[in-house]
Amino acid sequence: MAYNSIIVRVELNHAEVNFGQVASTIIAAKGDISSIDVIRPGSDRSVRDITIDVSDTAEAKVVESLRALTGVEVINVSDRTFLAHLGGKVSVQPKLPIKNRDDLSRVYTPGVAKVCTSIHENPQKAFSLTIKRNTVAVISDGTAVLGLGDIGPYAAAPVMEGKAMLFKQLADVDAFPLCLDTKDTEEIIRTIKAVSPIFGGINLEDISSPRCFEIETRLADELDIPVFHDDQHGTAVVVTAGLINALKVVGKRMEHIRVVVNGIGAAGVSICKMLLAAGVKRLVPVDRDGAIVRGGTYSNPMWNWLAEQPQVESEPGTLKEMIAGADVFIGVSRGGLLNAEDMQKMAPNNIVFAMANPTPEIDPEEALPHVRVFATGRSDYPNQINNVLVFPGIFRGALDCRATRINEPMKLAAARAIASVISDGERSEQYIIPGIFNEEVVARVRRAVVETAILTGVSRRTPPDFR
Numbered sequence: 001m002a003y004n005s006i007i008v009r010v011e012l013n014h015a016e017v018n019f020g021q022v023a024s025t026i027i028a029a030k031g032d033i034s035s036i037d038v039i040r041p042g043s044d045r046s047v048r049d050i051t052i053d054v055s056d057t058a059e060a061k062v063v064e065s066l067r068a069l070t071g072v073e074v075i076n077v078s079d080r081t082f083l084a085h086l087g088g089k090v091s092v093q094p095k096l097p098i099k100n101r102d103d104l105s106r107v108y109t110p111g112v113a114k115v116c117t118s119i120h121e122n123p124q125k126a127f128s129l130t131i132k133r134n135t136v137a138v139i140s141d142g143t144a145v146l147g148l149g150d151i152g153p154y155a156a157a158p159v160m161e162g163k164a165m166l167f168k169q170l171a172d173v174d175a176f177p178l179c180l181d182t183k184d185t186e187e188i189i190r191t192i193k194a195v196s197p198i199f200g201g202i203n204l205e206d207i208s209s210p211r212c213f214e215i216e217t218r219l220a221d222e223l224d225i226p227v228f229h230d231d232q233h234g235t236a237v238v239v240t241a242g243l244i245n246a247l248k249v250v251g252k253r254m255e256h257i258r259v260v261v262n263g264i265g266a267a268g269v270s271i272c273k274m275l276l277a278a279g280v281k282r283l284v285p286v287d288r289d290g291a292i293v294r295g296g297t298y299s300n301p302m303w304n305w306l307a308e309q310p311q312v313e314s315e316p317g318t319l320k321e322m323i324a325g326a327d328v329f330i331g332v333s334r335g336g337l338l339n340a341e342d343m344q345k346m347a348p349n350n351i352v353f354a355m356a357n358p359t360p361e362i363d364p365e366e367a368l369p370h371v372r373v374f375a376t377g378r379s380d381y382p383n384q385i386n387n388v389l390v391f392p393g394i395f396r397g398a399l400d401c402r403a404t405r406i407n408e409p410m411k412l413a414a415a416r417a418i419a420s421v422i423s424d425g426e427r428s429e430q431y432i433i434p435g436i437f438n439e440e441v442v443a444r445v446r447r448a449v450v451e452t453a454i455l456t457g458v459s460r461r462t463p464p465d466f467r
């Protein structure tokens with residue numbers, strides 16, 4: 001169930017109603033009052049803003065009950081989430097002021113010309129003399145936005161702006177959202193290559209599979225800056241980190257577990273690949289039409305790759321059949337596919353990562369009594385497994401060492417670094433993955449990424465703290 005925060009502005013006629021009755025009405029309609037602001041006091045009438053946390057399903061009921069209360073006039077209902085988006089969420093700020101003509105002639109023409117000439121003579125100077133060294137593009141075509149599907153480039157923008165905010169706040173990376181009005185693979189590749197000179201890295205986001213695989217591979221090969229499809233690799237890294245710790249909690253090992261991954265799209269393919277690299281020996285990838293089996297033939301080339309892996313089971317079946325006896329379920333598909341009965345069919349000491357956003361594959365309240373370690377992609381339950389734990393630190397490290405790419409060893413090092421933030425004494429069912437605001441996360445991921453980039457020969461610079 002999704003929760004929202006609304007602000008209801010009400011005028012109370014004190015001869016007919018008191019605030020206690022208003023509060024009781026809200027609570028009876030399943031709203032939770034988090035703050036009250038008096039906008040206009042008065043002995044006969046007063047105006048107040050009441051901030052109410054409420055589930056999606058109860059929101060209309062709360063407002064209707066207030067409207068029905070004698071002596072209450074509902075003046076306005078505003079949704080705090082929409083308010084936070086008014087005018088967008090990011091802006092571009094100059095780093096120095098232009099106070100006089102002298103400043104002007106330095107940052108712009110004529111002074112700027114000699115800097116341009118210098119970069120023309122040595123293009124590598126773009127890293128030191130432009131925003132390239134700290135700027136990443138967050139690029140989507142809007143075809144697989146969260147679990148909402150193909151909602152197009154305009155509707156994708158709030159997610160891309162949100163990622164840009166997270167890049168800046170968590171890792172001081174300047175990120176710019178770009179939403180492309182094309183779904184054509186070649187046109188996307190051409191466009192990204194054409195805009196790439198100003199960027200030090202490309203974070204691909206919410207591009208549906210299987211196009212995302214070719215787009216990323218081609219760009220990574222054809223550009224000399226890191227190209228990272230966050231939904232594939234960011235997700236695989238954070239899942240691997242969470243699983244390393246969850247297995248320690250339940251006392252199982254990668255080599256012995258049977259894992260069902262549901263939703264073999266961008267995130268699912270990359271998760272399967274990383275789990276195989278991490279030592280999983282029994283893997284059941286499942287998509288809409290059921291299990292992808294060893295020896296099967298599919299139109300999706302990545303599914304064919306999976307069908308060739310010896311660790312992939314050969315038994316066909318639906319998700320509900322395949323989940324029986326599984327030690328681990330990882331969902332990167334869509335919301336509301338499973339129920340308590342399915343959880344009960346799993347092996348004892350089961351681990352469930354229901355990561356579809358914004359609605360997980362199973363309602364957490366329904367799952368929790370039947371699952372030993374439970375995680376979602378959401379921030380309102382413990383164990384938020386979300387790629388936001390990965391992309392800021394990975395790019396911080398890659399930019400700092402001017403990596404030409406983000407390779408497999410760098411991703412595995414990042415996963416281990418995230419898992420290592422939680423000590424043996426701290427680890428528990430409710431704490432397998434560090435919180436997003438834990439400053440150790442970016443610091444450790446950055447360090448692991450830079451060290452591994454240097455070791456694997458993809459860095460072009462050694463940051464001062466590594467010399």
Ligand SMILES: NC(=O)C1=CN([C@@H]2O[C@H](COP(=O)(O)OP(=O)(O)OC[C@H]3O[C@@H](n4cnc5c(N)ncnc54)[C@H](O)[C@@H]3O)[C@@H](O)[C@H]2O)C=CC1
Pocket residue numbers: 144145146147148206207208209230231235262263264265266267268286287288289331332333334337355356357358376377378385386387388
């Ligand atoms: N928590 C996190 O950090 C992340 C969560 N996700 C979530 O994972 C989901 C998938 O994301 P992407 O891989 O980027 O999308 P995608 O569009 O590339 O892949 C989705 C896959 O799920 C499959 N699918 C849809 N309905 C299904 C069903 N009923 N049963 C089995 N498979 C089904 C589709 O056929 C497709 O292969 C989304 O809900 C997204 O929000 C994705 C990335 C990170």
Ligand SMILES: CC(=O)C(=O)O
Pocket residue numbers: 145146147206230231357377386387388
């Ligand atoms: C978190 C994320 O990237 C997604 O749900 O698509």
Ligand SMILES: [Mg+2]
Pocket residue numbers: 146205206230231
């Ligand atoms: Mg995404």
